[in-house]
Amino acid sequence: LAGPPSPPGQDPHGWRVPVDCVRANELCAGEPSCSSRYRTLRQCLAGRDRNTMLANKECQAALEVLQESPLYDCRCKRGMKKELQCLQIYWSIHLGLTEGEEFYEASPYEPVTSRLSDIFRLASIFSGMDPATNSKSNHCLDAAKACNLNDNCKRLRSGYISTCSREISATESCSRRKCHKALRQFFDRVPSEYTYRLLFCSCKDQACAERRRQTIVPSCSYEDKEKPNCLDLRNTCRTDHLCRSRLADFHTNCQASFQSLTSCPGDNYQACLGSYAGLIGFDMTPNYVDASPTSITISPWCSCKGSGNMEEECEKFLRDFTENPCLRNAIQAFGNGTDVNLAP
Amino acid sequence: GAAFGLYFPRKEYSENVYIDQPAGTPLLRIHALRDSHGEVAHFHLCQHLIIFRARSHENRWFQIREKTGLLYLSKSLDREDFNMLSVGNWVPLSKVVLSVFLSSHPFQEKECDSATRTTVSLSLMNASAPACSSLTARQLCFTEMDLSFHIKENKPPGTFHQLQLPSVHHLCQNLSISYKLLAAEGMPFRYNENTTGVSVTQRLDREERERYELIAKCTVREDFREMQVEVPFLVNVLDEDDSPPFLPNGTDTADAVVEFNRKEGTVLATLTVYDADTTPIYPLESSRKKYTGTIITDDPWISETFRVEHIFDEIHFSPNGSQVRGTQHEYKLVLNKSISVTEHRSFQLDVLVNDTEFHGPERSVMLHFNVSILPVSIQFPNMTYQFTVNRNAERFAQIGKICIENCMKFRGVNISYKLLSPNVSCYPVSILQGREGKWGSLYVNDSSVLHRPECKEIQYTIQATDKQSRKHTKTLLTVILEGTLLKKEEDCPDSCAVSKHRAECEECGGLGVLTGRCQWRQGSGKGITTNYSTCTPSIKTCPDGTCDVIESKDPAVCPQDCTSGNIIGGHGKGTGNLGIKSGHGICYCFPRQNCYCEKDDIKEQLCDEMCKTVI
Numbered sequence: 040l041a042g043p044p045s046p047p048g049q050d051p052h053g054w055r056v057p058v059d060c061v062r063a064n065e066l067c068a069g070e071p072s073c074s075s076r077y078r079t080l081r082q083c084l085a086g087r088d089r090n091t092m093l094a095n096k097e098c099q100a101a102l103e104v105l106q107e108s109p110l111y112d113c114r115c116k117r118g119m120k121k122e123l124q125c126l127q128i129y130w131s132i133h134l135g136l137t138e139g140e141e142f143y144e145a146s147p148y149e150p151v152t153s154r155l156s157d158i159f160r161l162a163s164i165f166s167g168m169d170p171a172t173n174s175k176s177n178h179c180l181d182a183a184k185a186c187n188l189n190d191n192c193k194r195l196r197s198g199y200i201s202t203c204s205r206e207i208s209a210t211e212s213c214s215r216r217k218c219h220k221a222l223r224q225f226f227d228r229v230p231s232e233y234t235y236r237l238l239f240c241s242c243k244d245q246a247c248a249e250r251r252r253q254t255i256v257p258s259c260s261y262e263d264k265e266k267p268n269c270l271d272l273r274n275t276c277r278t279d280h281l282c283r284s285r286l287a288d289f290h291t292n293c294q295a296s297f298q299s300l301t302s303c304p305g306d307n308y309q310a311c312l313g314s315y316a317g318l319i320g321f322d323m324t325p326n327y328v329d330a331s332p333t334s335i336t337i338s339p340w341c342s343c344k345g346s347g348n349m350e351e352e353c354e355k356f357l358r359d360f361t362e363n364p365c366l367r368n369a370i371q372a373f374g375n376g377t378d379v380n381l382a383p
Numbered sequence: 384g385a386a387f388g389l390y391f392p393r394k395e396y397s398e399n400v401y402i403d404q405p406a407g408t409p410l411l412r413i414h415a416l417r418d419s420h421g422e423v424a425h426f427h428l429c430q431h432l433i434i435f436r437a438r439s440h441e442n443r444w445f446q447i448r449e450k451t452g453l454l455y456l457s458k459s460l461d462r463e464d465f466n467m468l469s470v471g472n473w474v475p476l477s478k479v480v481l482s483v484f485l486s487s488h489p490f491q492e493k494e495c496d497s498a499t500r501t502t503v504s505l506s507l508m509n510a511s512a513p514a515c516s517s518l519t520a521r522q523l524c525f526t527e528m529d530l531s532f533h534i535k536e537n538k539p540p541g542t543f544h545q546l547q548l549p550s551v552h553h554l555c556q557n558l559s560i561s562y563k564l565l566a567a568e569g570m571p572f573r574y575n576e577n578t579t580g581v582s583v584t585q586r587l588d589r590e591e592r593e594r595y596e597l598i599a600k601c602t603v604r605e606d607f608r609e610m611q612v613e614v615p616f617l618v619n620v621l622d623e624d625d626s627p628p629f630l631p632n633g634t635d636t637a638d639a640v641v642e643f644n645r646k647e648g649t650v651l652a653t654l655t656v657y658d659a660d661t662t663p664i665y666p667l668e669s670s671r672k673k674y675t676g677t678i679i680t681d682d683p684w685i686s687e688t689f690r691v692e693h694i695f696d697e698i699h700f701s702p703n704g705s706q707v708r709g710t711q712h713e714y715k716l717v718l719n720k721s722i723s724v725t726e727h728r729s730f731q732l733d734v735l736v737n738d739t740e741f742h743g744p745e746r747s748v749m750l751h752f753n754v755s756i757l758p759v760s761i762q763f764p765n766m767t768y769q770f771t772v773n774r775n776a777e778r779f780a781q782i783g784k785i786c787i788e789n790c791m792k793f794r795g796v797n798i799s800y801k802l803l804s805p806n807v808s809c810y811p812v813s814i815l816q817g818r819e820g821k822w823g824s825l826y827v828n829d830s831s832v833l834h835r836p837e838c839k840e841i842q843y844t845i846q847a848t849d850k851q852s853r854k855h856t857k858t859l860l861t862v863i864l865e866g867t868l869l870k871k872e873e874d875c876p877d878s879c880a881v882s883k884h885r886a887e888c889e890e891c892g893g894l895g896v897l898t899g900r901c902q903w904r905q906g907s908g909k910g911i912t913t914n915y916s917t918c919t920p921s922i923k924t925c926p927d928g929t930c931d932v933i934e935s936k937d938p939a940v941c942p943q944d945c946t947s948g949n950i951i952g953g954h955g956k957g958t959g960n961l962g963i964k965s966g967h968g969i970c971y972c973f974p975r976q977n978c979y980c981e982k983d984d985i986k987e988q989l990c991d992e993m994c995k996t997v998i
Contacts, residue, residue: 142395208959271665297527298506345697347663348621351533352394 060128063113076101118227146291151310155378179250182236195225203256213259223320241374242332249330269341282321288314302364391501392543401512409549413452427490515555520610524601536589547579565598589620624740626659641756645722646795662710679733721795729755763858773866775899785823797850809838878939880972888918895920895940915966942972952980
């Protein structure tokens with residue numbers, strides 16, 4: 040079966056290691072031929088699909104030149120400075136390079152090389168990571184305690200909780216926009232040894248599982264008056280560069296595959312959990328659908344009602360959340376404090 | 384619907400490709416279904432390979448047989464090809480994506496951007512092809528992809544899948560692999576053992592059944608061993624617009640009465656139209672255009688005043704035991720602007736509902752709304768108002784409400800109340816507009832007048848005016864002052880809310896009190912509750928969870944409902960972050976500063992052990 044991904048900074052084929060798109064854009068701007076081709080390509084892509092674009096000689100030439108430039112392989116980092124600007128540059132090239140609407144899009148983010156075991160090492164100062172502790176322990180409560188003992192985690196957590204539970208008026212129970220923003224800050228700026236413990240704690244009873252479900256204040260950040268159709272929601276998400284990128288990242292890192300033992304791409308649980316957490320605070324915010332301690336079901340707030348002839352596609356999209364063995368294994372592995380042992 | 388022409392029964396095909404597989408190796412077989420009889424399918428690959436990273440290469444390795452749809456390797460992929468194709472793929476498993484195009488005539492290159500295409504994902508396996516003996520029965524029989532197909536309704540029959548895997552068949556010729564289709568009795572599908580092809584035998588009708596669930600069974604025989612694998616085989620029937628709209632129970636008329644509720648946006652009546660076809664929510668705009676509802680009128684007043692809102696929802700019906708999706712359309716007649724209280728007319732308003740994609744004579748239905756717009760009168764109930772006010776009442780004490788007939792039912796009617804000043808010097812009360820312009824609140828504006836003995840019974844005229852039509856009405860109001868003046872306590876705060884204990888609460892007055900003394904509300908004392916203990920000018924109005932117009936005149940009247948400052952202690956904030964919705968123990972406030980909620984557990988001991996023994 041597939042081996043581990045190559046370590047960062049080295050490329051198995053001596054290929055350029057990608058730079059981030061902001062940097063690549065600067066490099067391109069310094070070269071007159073590159074910058075003019077990039078401008079041409081952006082004009083070519085404006086409102087046209089790949090095929091119409093490739094029919095135009097000038098556009099094709101621009102594309103061929105850019106394939107050799109650092110812009111073509113550039114990526115972004117999660118939570119980097121100017122992340123949005125980086126993603127805008129990325130999609131300005133890649134939107135027109137796909138064959139129409141693709142079901143799965145490639146992630147614009149650099150691949151994750153860290154593993155769950157790294158988190159466990161960092162988290163070994165905490166108690167409760169050891170599954171052998173007494174059966175009475177409530178891991179979700181321990182996670183909240185651990186967060187409260189860390190200034191940064193405590194500040195950002197109470198920040199999003201108060202924002203998400205602030206009632207605006209009789210009709211509007213909270214400001215969803217502000218709540219999402221506060222949640223994004225929490226998951227972007229707090230180290231994952233804190234955030235994962237809150238999100239993915241393992242539970243033996245309903246009270247614990249309800250606490251886990253309530254982690255992201257779902258009444259404000261997740262639930263809504265009506266459930267939109269999942270394809271409609273995906274479409275909304277794809278109109279926003281950030282949401283689109285996070286969704287593509289989720290699809291790249293959590294796509295169940297039969298090729299590996301864990302069902303996860305590259306057997307990397309950490310990458311899948313990270314891209315799941317990266318969706319929180321966007322239109323595609325996922326959450327636990329109920330407070331069942333053992334059977335974990337995750338879903339965004341949408342359904343496949345009203346899909347017409349697209350029902351198959353809609354259910355396939357939804358199943359990547361609700362019945363995804365990779366995601367389920369990753370959450371359970373984190374809860375048990377286990378990771379895949381990779382042969383060195 | 385539109386003529387689609389030929390189409391693919393699957394959106395996506397997948398297969399594995401290994402290093403150094405010889406040229407000529409068959410990979411997989413693609414089928415097409417026809418839209419009309421006599422069409423012949425031609426398959427074609429366009430010369431671009433898309434790698435998962437949007438990098439594209441010229442396709443030099445794969446070809447498809449134009450007539451049969453068999454995709455095969457035309458050139459072996461060596462390790463160098465693999466490395467080139469894997470660049471930019473960060474995941475260990477690389478994929479290349481091919482687009483297969485379909486046409487009803489021999490192919491011309493310019494058709495490479497035609498819409499009818501399917502995707503083939505080939506996983507590049509970083510190894511040479513496995514030996515047959517190392518493959519499990521599951522791998523020998525089926526690919527990883529679900530056997531799930533879609534067939535359009537009302538189309539001619541045809542073969543849409545071949546169970547045998549060409550790649551396995553080519554690799555493992557000495558194995559006997561046979562298939563069967565189970566649970567197919569009475570279903571419109573046939574399995575052909577010689578070709579392992581599955582075909583649909585008749586035109587399907589989605590409104591009868593939209594899902595067929597069969598089982599594909601595979602048997603592998605090797606020497607004396609026999610292995611069996613079963614996987615689900617699903618067929619979804621795709622919908623086209625072949626049903627006209629119809630009315631449930633033939634109801635095409637509804638009454639729409641406009642009386643007290645005259646506000647813009649009010650739904651007056653709803654009529655429902657059913658359709659056995661599905662209507663996708665996504666993308667919404669095209670579905671809106673597909674089903675239209677138009678007001679038929681040449682009266683500009685009607686088209687300005689009313690609009691039709693169309694919402695639709697998926698419903699299920701069961702034609703013969705199986706669940707089939709249909710659509711319920713709701714057409715709501717909505718006020719497009721607020722209607723004046725003087726307006727008085729009735730007429731029939733017709734709405735034409737049109738199923739634009741249905742090609743038949745009954746594509747539209749006419750809905751009728753019997754609209755009656757009744758005028759409403761602006762008048763006081765035939766009595767005069769009389770309120771008594773205690774002479775010890777303080778400024779902002781709420782005396783009562785003034786309301787014209789049916790005022791609480793009004794929506795979209797804005798009434799303003801005014802006191803026409805009497806020609807006397809006694810003028811203690813004023814009126815303030817309640818929320819939503821329905822009623823007026825009478826309150827004490829000048830408490831010094833209440834102390835003057837010559838003021839006893841004061842007559843006012845109240846006028847209520849409808850802002851839109853300027854219609855108005857008047858009635859008499861008598862305010863009677865009663866009670867004897869109490870001596871004012873020294874060093875009392877001006878707000879009741881400051882008091883922490885019952886005793887000091889009930890011996891002081893404060894802004895908004897009715898009888899000169901604040902009132903104590905004794906809470907239940909169970910944790911953080913809406914029923915917390917507090918001191919208030921009037922239990923009826925404060926705290927009641929809303930910061931009304933009089934309370935909002937001065938923050939000292941009822942901070943429990945109106946405070947926007949800090950609340951210290953266990954509490955829950957009220958709507959819009961105003962007031963204390965719930966609190967722990969006793970809540971008290973310093974106006975314009977903080978509020979505090981705390982348990983009062985300083986129990987003064989009346990008699991200690993020492994004194995008991997003395998007694």
